[in-house]
Amino acid sequence: xxxxxxxxxxxxxxxxxxxxxxxxxxxxxxxxxxxxxxxxxxxxxxxxxxxxxxxxxxxxxxxxxxxxxxxxxxxxxxxxxxxxxxxxxxxxxxxxxxxxxxxxxxxxxxxxxxxxxxxxxxxxxxxxxxxxxxxxxxxxxxxxxxxxxxxxxxxxxxxxxxxxxxxxxxxxxxxxxxxxxxxxxxxxxxxxxxxxxxxxxxxxxxxxxxxxxxxxxxxxxxxxxxxxxx
Amino acid sequence: xxxxxxxxxxxxxxxxxxxxxxxxxxxxxxxxxxxxxxxxxxxxxxxxxxxxxxxxxxxxxxxxxxxxxxxxxxxxxxxxxxxxxxxxxxxxxxxxxxxxxxxxxxxxxxxxxxxxxxxxxxxxxxxxxxxxxxxxxxxxxxxxxxxxxxxxxxxxxxxxxxxxxxxxxxxxxxxxxxxxxxxxxxxxxxxxxxxxxxxxxxxxxxxxxxxxxxxxxxxxxxxxxxxxxx
Amino acid sequence: xxxxxxxxxxxxxxxxxxxxxxxxxxxxxxxxxxxxxxxxxxxxxxxxxxxxxxxxxxxxxxxxxxxxxxxxxxxxxxxxxxxxxxxxxxxxxxxxxxxxxxxxxxxxxxxxxxxxxxxxxxxxxxxxxxxxxxxxxxxxxxxxxxxxxxxxxxxxxxxxxxxxxxxxxxxxxxxxxxxxxxxxxxxxxxxxxxxxxxxxxxxxxxxxxxxxxxxxxxxxx
Amino acid sequence: xxxxxxxxxxxxxxxxxxxxxxxxxxxxxxxxxxxxxxxxxxxxxxxxxxxxxxxxxxxxxxxxxxxxxxxxxxxxxxxxxxxxxxxxxxxxxxxxxxxxxxxxxxxxxxxxxxxxxxxxxxxxxxxxxxxxxxxxxxxxxxxxxxxxxxxxxxxxxxxxxxxxxxxxxxxxxxxxxxxxxxxxxxxxxxxxxxxxxxxxxxxxxxxxxxxxxxxxxxxxx
Numbered sequence: 001x002x003x004x005x006x007x008x009x010x011x012x013x014x015x016x017x018x019x020x021x022x023x024x025x026x027x028x029x030x031x032x033x034x035x036x037x038x039x040x041x042x043x044x045x046x047x048x049x050x051x052x053x054x055x056x057x058x059x060x061x062x063x064x065x066x067x068x069x070x071x072x073x074x075x076x077x078x079x080x081x082x083x084x085x086x087x088x089x090x091x092x093x094x095x096x097x098x099x100x101x102x103x104x105x106x107x108x109x110x111x112x113x114x115x116x117x118x119x120x121x122x123x124x125x126x127x128x129x130x131x132x133x134x135x136x137x138x139x140x141x142x143x144x145x146x147x148x149x150x151x152x153x154x155x156x157x158x159x160x161x162x163x164x165x166x167x168x169x170x171x172x173x174x175x176x177x178x179x180x181x182x183x184x185x186x187x188x189x190x191x192x193x194x195x196x197x198x199x200x201x202x203x204x205x206x207x208x209x210x211x212x213x214x215x216x217x218x219x220x221x222x223x224x225x226x227x228x229x230x
Numbered sequence: 231x232x233x234x235x236x237x238x239x240x241x242x243x244x245x246x247x248x249x250x251x252x253x254x255x256x257x258x259x260x261x262x263x264x265x266x267x268x269x270x271x272x273x274x275x276x277x278x279x280x281x282x283x284x285x286x287x288x289x290x291x292x293x294x295x296x297x298x299x300x301x302x303x304x305x306x307x308x309x310x311x312x313x314x315x316x317x318x319x320x321x322x323x324x325x326x327x328x329x330x331x332x333x334x335x336x337x338x339x340x341x342x343x344x345x346x347x348x349x350x351x352x353x354x355x356x357x358x359x360x361x362x363x364x365x366x367x368x369x370x371x372x373x374x375x376x377x378x379x380x381x382x383x384x385x386x387x388x389x390x391x392x393x394x395x396x397x398x399x400x401x402x403x404x405x406x407x408x409x410x411x412x413x414x415x416x417x418x419x420x421x422x423x424x425x426x427x428x429x430x431x432x433x434x435x436x437x438x439x440x441x442x443x444x445x446x447x448x449x450x451x452x453x454x455x456x457x458x459x460x
Numbered sequence: 461x462x463x464x465x466x467x468x469x470x471x472x473x474x475x476x477x478x479x480x481x482x483x484x485x486x487x488x489x490x491x492x493x494x495x496x497x498x499x500x501x502x503x504x505x506x507x508x509x510x511x512x513x514x515x516x517x518x519x520x521x522x523x524x525x526x527x528x529x530x531x532x533x534x535x536x537x538x539x540x541x542x543x544x545x546x547x548x549x550x551x552x553x554x555x556x557x558x559x560x561x562x563x564x565x566x567x568x569x570x571x572x573x574x575x576x577x578x579x580x581x582x583x584x585x586x587x588x589x590x591x592x593x594x595x596x597x598x599x600x601x602x603x604x605x606x607x608x609x610x611x612x613x614x615x616x617x618x619x620x621x622x623x624x625x626x627x628x629x630x631x632x633x634x635x636x637x638x639x640x641x642x643x644x645x646x647x648x649x650x651x652x653x654x655x656x657x658x659x660x661x662x663x664x665x666x667x668x669x670x671x672x673x674x675x676x677x678x679x680x681x
Numbered sequence: 682x683x684x685x686x687x688x689x690x691x692x693x694x695x696x697x698x699x700x701x702x703x704x705x706x707x708x709x710x711x712x713x714x715x716x717x718x719x720x721x722x723x724x725x726x727x728x729x730x731x732x733x734x735x736x737x738x739x740x741x742x743x744x745x746x747x748x749x750x751x752x753x754x755x756x757x758x759x760x761x762x763x764x765x766x767x768x769x770x771x772x773x774x775x776x777x778x779x780x781x782x783x784x785x786x787x788x789x790x791x792x793x794x795x796x797x798x799x800x801x802x803x804x805x806x807x808x809x810x811x812x813x814x815x816x817x818x819x820x821x822x823x824x825x826x827x828x829x830x831x832x833x834x835x836x837x838x839x840x841x842x843x844x845x846x847x848x849x850x851x852x853x854x855x856x857x858x859x860x861x862x863x864x865x866x867x868x869x870x871x872x873x874x875x876x877x878x879x880x881x882x883x884x885x886x887x888x889x890x891x892x893x894x895x896x897x898x899x900x901x902x
Contacts, residue, residue, distance in 0.1 A: 280846075280892065288892055316844060316880055318890045319884055326796075327797070327864065328892060331797040333795075334892075372797075
């Protein structure tokens with residue numbers, strides 16, 4: 001048997017798994033487009049969670065079996081989904097009333113950057129050659145009770161995404177509660193980053209070198225050690 | 231056969247009949263509490279009109295047969311009604327969105343006073359010993375496309391109700407389109423009262439003596455001569 | 461497994477604080493949560509503010525709650541129904557405060573609370589006694605008043621059917637204020653006639669999704 | 682007898698003026714009135730403003746209308762779907778104007794137009810690039826921006842079933858923007874799959890009552 005090279009940190013599925021563990025039974029949850037959608041796959045068996053989609057669905061279920069897709073039943077990323085028993089449909093205005101009105105317990109979003117005071121930048125880069133597009137990101141940022149961020153700790157180019165302040169255009173101010181990266185779970189507390197969990201074989205010093213802001217280690221921090229997933 | 235003493239003017243049913251003739255097919259109509267409710271009884275056969283009730287009904291039908299009343303199907307006056315085929319129910323917020331948003335073509339209201347500039351006073355008197363109550367009157371006044379007033383030309387005490395300006399608390403400003411009284415049909419045009427129809431045996435001079443504002447006779451005025459109704 | 465049903469009516473109206481703002485559904489008797497209101501009258505809560513279209517009739521439901529002396533203030537559109545004797549007597553004795561709000565503004569203010577709108581301009585009541593003291597602005601040539609959200613601590617509402625998740629449907633014009641009050645309160649308590657299985661209701665027909673409902677009391681007629 | 686059905690698609694999109702503001706329903710393809718949009722592309726109307734969540738995909742529906750050169754401006758929340766090639770090319774050539782509005786604000790501005798609300802304060806976009814130039818106010822400690830109604834001359838929407846009075850029901854998440862756009866336009870034109878008899882729809886289930894609908898085009902698949 002060949003030895004497999006060990007890399008530090010979680011893969012995308014493991015981060016989704018970690019976030020799923022954080023969601024209490026009975027929560028009303030909106031999952032942002034892209035990686036956050038994966039969180040739904042890892043909710044512990046028997047834990048009842050209600051997924052909201054901005055386009056007017058509550059009680060969204062998993063993707064349909066091949067051949068069972070319905071173009072009128074899609075999620076915010078416009079991918080086919082299903083409706084669970086007890087689910088419901090409503091119009092866009094009512095859907096954003098739920099969001100803006102503070103009825104969504106948890107929203108999991110991706111991000112370009114998060115600042116230590118909880119500021120979020122996830123809708124636009126500094127590239128102005130492409131048209132802008134915001135979708136529901138700003139409504140979710142101000143409306144959901146808790147914003148969780150699911151993102152890589154560094155950009156593909158190795159640049160920090162956790163910052164003293166965002167350099168990309170803001171989506172919302174002081175809205176992020178917790179950031180789940182491939183390397184750590186970090187809470188925003190009193191306008192500062194507090195490391196609650198560190199990936200196995202990851203040191204706080206390593207993490208600091210990958211973060212453009214101060215990091216405090218929580219007293220009761222622990223090792224972030226999800227099950228193997230491939 | 232005894233001779234019946236002739237009184238000038240229309241009875242309540244005849245005024246309701248006259249207003250009903252004024253409502254074009256396909257109109258969405260809200261009838262205020264009290265006498266205006268009678269208008270629904272005189273819509274010409276075959277003319278399709280949709281009655282809206284502020285408590286969340288469109289397509290309201292007549293009163294049910296005795297014994298068929300349903301406490302969950304009532305009009306704005308809290309009297310039992312029915313729902314016609316093609317009718318629908320909706321919540322209060324949506325109902326007042328219809329009203330305030332200008333989707334109601336015609337609203338027929340009672341009034342204490344109407345001023346020559348179209349101001350309406352129909353929600354409160356000067357008696358402050360009783361608690362105030364407004365219901366949906368102010369929303370209807372500002373929201374409906376056309377406000378028709380159904381009222382006696384004079385108060386029970388013989389005081390004019392068509393005024394230079396309202397002395398009772400205002401419901402809305404410049405909102406009244408046409409006033410249907412027992413003596414005349416009067417349009418509000420360019421901030422003045424224009425008599426379009428006069429009850430049989432009623433002279434303009436008589437009407438002026440019963441009105442606390444200037445009256446102009448329309449060029450194409452006619453005699454208001456409804457069928458006999460008792 | 462989530463189950464929002466409470467086992468008895470006392471549990472339905474428990475943990476309501478003194479001074480709470482209570483949104484109470486109904487247009488007259490249609491849609492009024494009579495049993496919940498009467499159960500609340502039997503608790504020892506005090507100094508309540510009630511938001512409701514009317515001020516109760518006869519001596520049941522909201523009128524019974526008012527009679528119990530627990531209501532310090534009523535915010536409503538129409539407290540002058542012929543049967544609102546209990547309220548009107550207390551009002552004449554200056555033992556209860558009254559804030560009259562136009563019906564559409566009442567509903568829209570609760571919607572703003574439920575929908576996260578900070579304030580809104582409406583033409584309703586501009587220039588009238590009910591608009592006095594309010595910020596005004598001319599928009600598109602029409603005078604508007606600025607109205608603020610009306611949020612409840614508790615909503616007591618009536619519906620026809622619920623499932624254990626709190627999905628709800630109503631009966632005819634008894635729907636009226638219940639959906640907006642369910643959105644506008646921190647805790648919404650619904651009195652229903654029937655509890656059905658999850659999945660039994662048509663998802664296109666659910667009027668109030670369970671996200672707005674916290675406790676379900678099944679009232680067996 | 683009222684009958685809002687039009688006899689063909691050309692009649693459905695007739696009498697639309699140059700410079701009209703068109704509200705076009707749908708979230709991606711779900712709920713988009715593809716046939717109405719393509720019929721509009723074949724008319725000689727010009728200088729349209731389109732309000733829609735997205736900016737069209739592929740070369741059908743809204744993308745076909747954009748390609749026809751009739752659209753001067755798009756107001757939307759998300760014009761950057763992978764398939765929005767036609768829009769993005771015109772945008773890069775500065776041949777079409779773009780106004781990006783947060784999705785919830787887009788919907789709420791149309792609701793304000795439909796509900797007679799003069800303006801409203803929302804926390805969404807406050808302090809961001811999309812809130813620039815807007816009146817702001819701190820309400821309950823939170824910065825809000827003032828947003829104005831977004832009214833359409835025409836709404837083009839999609840539904841599942843209609844009756845001749847214009848009562849409408851939708852299919853699943855294809856409902857999305859149709860109900861609010863139906864409220865917010867002077868003239869609302871609906872593309873439906875099926876026309877049913879008056880009274881056939883459950884009155885509790887009618888999502889958009891006929892009061893909001895002006896013309897019905899039955900699209901036989």
